[in-house]
Amino acid sequence: MIPPHVPHIPVLLDAVLDALRVIDLPAGLFVDGTVGAGGHAHAILSAAPDARLLGLDRDPAALALAHERLAPFGERAALVHTSYEHMQDAVARWQHDDTPQVDGILLDLGVSSMQVENAARGFSFSQDGPLDMRFDPASAGPTAADIVNTWDADELANILYRYGEERHSRRIARAILAARPLNSTRALAEVVAQAMPGPRQKIHPATRTFQALRIAVNDELGAIERALPDAVDLLRPGGRLVVISFHSLEDRIVKQTFKREATNCLCPPRQPVCTCGHVARVRLLTRKPIRPGEAEAARNPRSRSARLRVTERLAAQPQNR
Secondary structure (H helix, E strand, O other), X not given: OOOOOOOOOOOOHHHHHHHOOOOOOOOOEEEEOOOOOOHHHHHHHHHOOOOEEEEEEOOHHHHHHHHHHHHHHHHHEEEEEOOHHHHHHHHHHHHOOOXXXXXXXXXXXXXXXXXXXXXXXXOOOOOOOEOOOOOOOOOOOOOHHHHHHHOOHHHHHHHHHHHHOOOOHHHHHHHHHHHXXXXXXXXXXXXXXXXXXXXXXXOOOOHHHHHHHHHHHHOHHHHHHHHHHHHHHHEEEEEEEEEEEOOXXXXXXXXXXXHHXXXXXXXXXXXXXXXXXXXXXXXXXXXOOEOOOHHHHHHOHHHHHOEEEEEEEOOOOOOOO
């Protein structure tokens, strides 16, 4: 169990260990690209007594927790402050090899509960804090305040619709422009709530807006699109890539990328001869995502929307027909 001072419950833990075949790989090499507080990583290293693990995270506060959590494993656990989209370089340095290979990779996407619960990080509309939302507070990228206070109405509406699937995006964008400057999470949440028409819904009216801003600030979807093919590159034959997503935008990218990587020839179906040269590199192990059971969802409400997908690197690459 994770001790009380570690504010994170690893989602779908048993499914992750099974998908990575940790027990069958006691000396395996694993990468946790979103190590967070180290819950999944701790379980992997505990289950595989001679395994080594490289943990990556953009959030220095999360890495500090992971360092404490994984300290008993000594040199078996290595931690690097970087995004999972730079996984190839990090693994190459870890293994001192220009062409490294690993047995398993885990990506637990999205924002963690410990980030949301820290008001100073600006992820939560239920607590007042600065409009930041950066996974790495020291990064040079824009903050949520920069976007809210400088982007025009069309740009704001577009990201609210695209990344938050907010159908009232233009109405909210106009309200934000009228209320500028906005520098706190509570102020933004109130503006969004007042802009929403009709009766209150089950979820807070600012939920989709905050999701959209967070995704835009951290370029989350772009990072996923760039990282997944690189992760497949790093897998040795038989190695597995496990991805946990929490909303449809993330899961759609994972599903489509896995399908593409598992397909021989991407040419149009009616084209008689393949000209793309694409060769399948993986096989899908989850046609439908694995979801948490009722007991886990009751124990950890954050897990309710989790979806786990698994793919395995092919031992031999088939030729196009």
